Every structure is written in C-alpha cells, then in structure tokens.
Amino acid sequence: MGGKEPKYIITDQDGSILKAAPLVFKTARHRYCMWHIMDKVPSKYGVTRDDYSVFVKKLNAIIIWDDDIEAAYFDAKWEEIGRKHNVNNIDWFQEMYAKRKQWVMAHCRDLDMGGVMRTTQRSESKNSFFKRFESKSGTLVEFSMRFDSAMDQQRHTQxxxxxxxxxxxxxxxxxxxxxxxxxxxxxxxxxxxxQEEVKWSIGTCKSRGFTECGSLEVTIVRDANKDRSYAVTYCPDTLKATCSCRMLERKGILCRHIIWIYSSNGVKIIPEQCVVKRWCKDARLSKMFYCNGEATEDVYIIDGKQIAMSVMWSEIHQTVGMLMGKLKNDVDNVSSLIRQFKEKLSPLGSPLNKQQ
Structure with a gap:
C-alpha cells in the first residue's frame, strides 16, 4: 500500500491480535467484528429464558438493522433494554458496552466508509474461497498451481x-x-x-422546517418510514449536501433525505463530490502502481481511441436499454438520429462513390 496504513482494521477479540495490532499499525483504529460479538449473545444471555427472542430482536434493532442512529440514542436504548431484561448485572454485557466505541456503528459514525466494513466476513469469505482449491497434503508446487487456478476463476468472474x-x-x-x-x-x-433510496425519498420524505445560514440551506426532513427527522445542509452554489444520517460518509451512497432535497431543487445530475469511484462501472479501467510510495496510473497501456470506442459501445447499449420502456415514437426518433450521423460519417468523397 505504498507505506500507507489503513484507516481502521477489523478483527475478532483474540488476545494476541489485540497486543500486536497497535505495534504494527500506529494510526489505524482497531475495531471488533460485530458478527463475532453478536454470535456470543445466546450463550451469554441464555436461550432458555422466556424473553430471549424479544431481547435479541431489540438488541438487533439498535446494532444491526438501524445503522444510522446516533451515539446518544444507542446508549439510551441499551440502558433501557438492559434494565427491562436484567442484563446490567452480567459481566460480559457490561464489558461489551464499555468497548462499544470499537464495534457499535453508532459510535463509529466518524469513520469514512465505516458502514461498508463491520465484520470480518470479507476476509473470511476469501479464506473459504481458496479452501475449495487447496489440499493440506499437497506440495508447494501444487499450492502454487492451485492458487493460480483460483485467481483465474476470480478474474473470469470479474x-x-x-x-x-x-x-x-x-x-x-x-x-x-x-x-x-x-x-x-x-x-x-x-x-x-x-434505487431503493430514490423510491423511499418519494414515498416517505417531507420537509418539517427550513432555515438559511449564509450561503447554506438547512432543511429538517421527516422520514416517515424510520419515524425520525434528519437535518440536511445544502449549498445551492456548489450543490454539496450533507445529512445527519451520514449514509453518504458511511456507505458512499446518497441517502433518501439528500435525494429528496436534490429533487426538490431540480438537480438532475448528482455532483461528482457525492460519487464514490469504487461504486462506478469504470472503477477498474485504470491500473494503479506504487513507486517510491507515490501512486501512479498506467494510462498508456491502452490508447485513447480504443478507450473512447469502448465507452461509445457502452453508451449505445445503454441507450437501447433505456428505450425498452419508451414509446415507439421515441424509438423512431433515436433511429433517425443514428441514420443522420451515419450519413455524415459516410465517405462521400471516396473512389467508390465517385464511380457511382
């Protein structure tokens, strides 16, 4: 990674890792895997208790299902659940609450893209993937061959x-x-x-207040689906918008509240500052290399014309796809435009045309 540390790492609560991580990563925040912690809840609480299913449902609601709540709301709900279900005297639950800033999303809202990585599932899925190709009794040469086969399959799928x-x-x-x-x-x-956020923005969001702060507009957007209100700050000059739910920062996708503000202000194209490159179709077009700690793009492997032709074919396919839900008149208009450009590109001055 060119000597650059990750912003945060996610592991289980293994004692050796807890000691080694800060020695290797000096600035990265160490988070615990949510799945490993929640997997211990049944044994710590007791599956035979009459209120077990109700307790787990309430706990999942503030930890897993509702990931845009704020820290104060989470703390209040945890206290309420603990009091009603008598878990405040269980040491394990007290320990997990004391370490909540290392695994609960409500206390990790400041981490960019932190909502994408909450468990070790991605790394463990890679382990599971490679196990399909490996053999414990194989030689080093066999391992190398199996590894190449696994990588070829991944590249083919990609x-x-x-x-x-x-x-x-x-x-x-x-x-x-x-x-x-x-x-x-x-x-x-x-x-x-x-698209789900777009549909929710139309069906559930409404304005509940509006104020101006200099060049900024602050709107309180009521989300009927979540029965909660969010503050959206919007700048008409730059089209930059932020929401108190922080979905854009946590997941890199616009929330329904900002989408509602954009549609209310007639914004038709989402500004580039709201687009995360890794979620785009062309995220893998350029190759990245590190030289002396500096990132460089390998831009000369494919010439510009070849890239432009590939993009053009993609746009043609997309245009035809968009016509599926349109009227026949729209199809005829697009066909007419294509024929006009075709005539412009035809070699009128070629020897063949002169002979004709």
Whole structure:
C-alpha cells in the first residue's frame, strides 16, 4: 500500500491480535467484528429464558438493522433494554458496552466508509474461497498451481460482471432524472441500493422546517418510514449536501433525505463530490502502481481511441436499454438520429462513390 496504513482494521477479540495490532499499525483504529460479538449473545444471555427472542430482536434493532442512529440514542436504548431484561448485572454485557466505541456503528459514525466494513466476513469469505482449491497434503508446487487456478476463476468472474455492468441497463422505477443518471454510472449492484433510496425519498420524505445560514440551506426532513427527522445542509452554489444520517460518509451512497432535497431543487445530475469511484462501472479501467510510495496510473497501456470506442459501445447499449420502456415514437426518433450521423460519417468523397 505504498507505506500507507489503513484507516481502521477489523478483527475478532483474540488476545494476541489485540497486543500486536497497535505495534504494527500506529494510526489505524482497531475495531471488533460485530458478527463475532453478536454470535456470543445466546450463550451469554441464555436461550432458555422466556424473553430471549424479544431481547435479541431489540438488541438487533439498535446494532444491526438501524445503522444510522446516533451515539446518544444507542446508549439510551441499551440502558433501557438492559434494565427491562436484567442484563446490567452480567459481566460480559457490561464489558461489551464499555468497548462499544470499537464495534457499535453508532459510535463509529466518524469513520469514512465505516458502514461498508463491520465484520470480518470479507476476509473470511476469501479464506473459504481458496479452501475449495487447496489440499493440506499437497506440495508447494501444487499450492502454487492451485492458487493460480483460483485467481483465474476470480478474474473470469470479474470480467463477466464488468461486461454485464457496461453493456446492460437496469430498469428505471421513477421519473427522477438523477435515477437515470446514476443508472449510467453505478454498477448494477450499487444502483439497486441507490434505487431503493430514490423510491423511499418519494414515498416517505417531507420537509418539517427550513432555515438559511449564509450561503447554506438547512432543511429538517421527516422520514416517515424510520419515524425520525434528519437535518440536511445544502449549498445551492456548489450543490454539496450533507445529512445527519451520514449514509453518504458511511456507505458512499446518497441517502433518501439528500435525494429528496436534490429533487426538490431540480438537480438532475448528482455532483461528482457525492460519487464514490469504487461504486462506478469504470472503477477498474485504470491500473494503479506504487513507486517510491507515490501512486501512479498506467494510462498508456491502452490508447485513447480504443478507450473512447469502448465507452461509445457502452453508451449505445445503454441507450437501447433505456428505450425498452419508451414509446415507439421515441424509438423512431433515436433511429433517425443514428441514420443522420451515419450519413455524415459516410465517405462521400471516396473512389467508390465517385464511380457511382
């Protein structure tokens, strides 16, 4: 990584790791895997207790399902749940609450993209993937061959996904221009999440107050689905917007509250500062290398014309996909435009045309 430390690392609560991590990573924040902690809840609380299912449901609501709550709200709810279900005298629950800043999302809202990584699931899924290719009795040479096979399969799968993202167009569900714009940019998987936020913004969000602070506009947006209000700060000059739910900072995807503000102000194209590169279709177009700690892009491997042609083919496929839900008149208009450009590109001065 060019000598650059990660912003945070996620591990289980293994004692050796807890001692070693701060020796290796001087600035990274160490977080605990949420799944490993929640997996211990049944044994610590007792599955035979009559209120076990109710207790787990309440606990999941403030830890797993509702990930945009603030620290003060989480602390109040934890205290309420602990008091009603008599867990304040259980040492393990007290220890986990004391360490809440290392694993509860409500206390990690300041971490950029922190909502994407909450468990060690990604690294463990990689271990599970490679186990399908390895053999404990194999030699080092066999391991190398099996590793290459695993990587080839990963690359093949990635190319299939990239091809699907670039040459197909998702179904549009609303009339908002920003949804169409994001469908052209986001990968299909991320667009599905964004599309859900778009639909919620139309059905559940309303303004409950508005104030001006210099060049900024602060709107209190009521979210009927979550039965909660959020403060959205919006700058009409730069189109920059932030929300108190911090979904954009936590996951890199616009929340329904900012989407509602954008649509109310007639914004049709989401500004670049709100777009996370890693969620886009072209996130893997350039290759990154590190030289003496400096990141450089390998931009000369493919010439500019080849890239432009690939982008053009992608735009053609996307345009045809967008016409699926349109009227025949729209299809005829696009066909007419294509024929006009085709005529402009035809070699009128070629020897063949002169002979004709």
């Amino acid at each position: 190319k299939k996904i990239d091809n699907y993202n670039r040459h197909t167009f998702p179904v549009i569900s609303t009339h908002l221009a920003i949804e169409v714009h994001r469908a052209q940019v986001y990968s299909h998987k991320v667009f599905e999440e964004f």
